[in-house]
Amino acid sequence: MEIKVMKNILGENDRIAAENQALFKEKNVYVINLMGSPGAGKTSVLEKTMERLKDKVNMAVIEGDLFTSKDAERIEKHGVPVIQINTAGGCHLDAAMIQQTAPQLDLDKLDLLVVENVGNLVCPAEFAVGEDEKGVVLSITEGDDKPMKYPLIFKESAIALLNKVDLVPFCNFDLKSAEEDIDTLHPGMKVIEVSCTKDQGVDAWCDWLLLRVRAKQGK
Amino acid sequence: MEIKVMKNILGENDRIAAENQALFKEKNVYVINLMGSPGAGKTSVLEKTMERLKDKVNMAVIEGDLFTSKDAERIEKHGVPVIQINTAGGCHLDAAMIQQTAPQLDLDKLDLLVVENVGNLVCPAEFAVGEDEKGVVLSITEGDDKPMKYPLIFKESAIALLNKVDLVPFCNFDLKSAEEDIDTLHPGMKVIEVSCTKDQGVDAWCDWLLLRVRAKQGK
Numbered sequence: 167m168e169i170k171v172m173k174n175i176l177g178e179n180d181r182i183a184a185e186n187q188a189l190f191k192e193k194n195v196y197v198i199n200l201m202g203s204p205g206a207g208k209t210s211v212l213e214k215t216m217e218r219l220k221d222k223v224n225m226a227v228i229e230g231d232l233f234t235s236k237d238a239e240r241i242e243k244h245g246v247p248v249i250q251i252n253t254a255g256g257c258h259l260d261a262a263m264i265q266q267t268a269p270q271l272d273l274d275k276l277d278l279l280v281v282e283n284v285g286n287l288v289c290p291a292e293f294a295v296g297e298d299e300k301g302v303v304l305s306i307t308e309g310d311d312k313p314m315k316y317p318l319i320f321k322e323s324a325i326a327l328l329n330k331v332d333l334v335p336f337c338n339f340d341l342k343s344a345e346e347d348i349d350t351l352h353p354g355m356k357v358i359e360v361s362c363t364k365d366q367g368v369d370a371w372c373d374w375l376l377l378r379v380r381a382k383q384g385k
Numbered sequence: 386m387e388i389k390v391m392k393n394i395l396g397e398n399d400r401i402a403a404e405n406q407a408l409f410k411e412k413n414v415y416v417i418n419l420m421g422s423p424g425a426g427k428t429s430v431l432e433k434t435m436e437r438l439k440d441k442v443n444m445a446v447i448e449g450d451l452f453t454s455k456d457a458e459r460i461e462k463h464g465v466p467v468i469q470i471n472t473a474g475g476c477h478l479d480a481a482m483i484q485q486t487a488p489q490l491d492l493d494k495l496d497l498l499v500v501e502n503v504g505n506l507v508c509p510a511e512f513a514v515g516e517d518e519k520g521v522v523l524s525i526t527e528g529d530d531k532p533m534k535y536p537l538i539f540k541e542s543a544i545a546l547l548n549k550v551d552l553v554p555f556c557n558f559d560l561k562s563a564e565e566d567i568d569t570l571h572p573g574m575k576v577i578e579v580s581c582t583k584d585q586g587v588d589a590w591c592d593w594l595l596l597r598v599r600a601k602q603g604k
Contacts, residue, residue: 205527
């Protein structure tokens with residue numbers, strides 16, 4: 167009974183996600199759904215991304231959070247349009263939330279939309295929002311066992327950013343082992359080692375993102 | 386419609402949680418439901434706890450994970466009875482899972498049962514499993530904004546362990562601000578600064594836990 171309901175919810179979500187995807191395709195907007203644990207550094211990665219890309223592409227951000235607008239305030243400082251979705255306790259964004267929110271953006275002028283999901287390494291991976299691709303940010307402070315413990319999010323994502331690598335000397339994190347595990351879960355997946363505080367890997371990530379945006383626009 | 390279903394699920398969960406609680410009361414077992422983000426250090430805290438307490442009280446652990454038994458293997462090395470629950474993608478433990486699992490433990494001999502929940506700062510806080518109290522482990526590497534961004538888990542928990550405080554010098558984490566936020570969310574809540582690698586705060590946590598166990602036994 168409960169499983170049946172869950173299937174209905176997911177089916178309905180997929181239907182709306184497909185509608186969102188059609189809208190974003192019509193408008194030539196590349197959409198990435200950025201996921202990760204609380205404190206993995208999603209917003210910090212976004213801040214670095216805006217510094218690099220906001221003069222090259224027209225970008226906007228949709229911020230998913232349980233209650234506050236703390237992250238949206240950080241984005242707004244960079245002069246990029248941002249909309250805050252508060253899920254009021256809900257553990258992930260869903261396609262309907264994006265459908266209600268996206269029309270508030272000037273989609274005709276937009277090249278890149280980043281959807282920063284609720285901090286959660288589990289549920290967001292199950293709910294498409296109409297994105298082109300998903301990305302996962304994993305802080306190395308979370309431990310190198312996390313890919314195998316949370317496989318779905320790595321299977322679903324096109325790219326993994328291993329963030330806070332400047333802290334590797336102070337943590338028991340085996341980069342090689344984690345990257346091998348990610349490659350086992352999702353062979354050929356793009357993995358970039360990133361440190362926002364040391365500006366490491368940010369260019370590689372932005373180059374990857376820019377290629378996707380240009381490809382969507384047929385350039 | 387969806388909200389109605391959710392209420393039914395939560396109502397059913399509360400009913401089973403109450404049954405579990407009655408069983409644990411009859412057996413004089415103190416049960417703590419330990420929650421936190423992926424990689425907050427729940428298992429590391431447990432390893433330190435077992436070192437301190439396993440000769441003082443009869444303890445057992447129920448491990449919640451999506452798929453693997455990595456954490457249960459870490460517990461087993463300490464010679465403490467452990468049962469692994471794999472939720473097969475489910476983002477939290479629920480009362481029914483504990484009801485099915487608990488009879489496999491020798492409850493008559495048990496003083497302390499630690500339920501380590503799935504790594505997730507959102508959903509586990511909504512589902513009681515029959516515990517006496519909840520505890521939350523927050524790694525300081527997650528950022529000092531997390532209590533206000535994930536308030537329910539702090540409101541629901543009797544104790545917060547701020548873990549990995551040895552990394553404070555390398556992170557932008559304001560301990561005072563985080564502790565004030567926690568006190569705003571849950572006035573008077575017990576907060577302990579912990580470092581498992583430096584053995585800091587572990588004694589204070591174990592003393593707190595031991596007092597709870599003894600109180601449950603009426604000693």
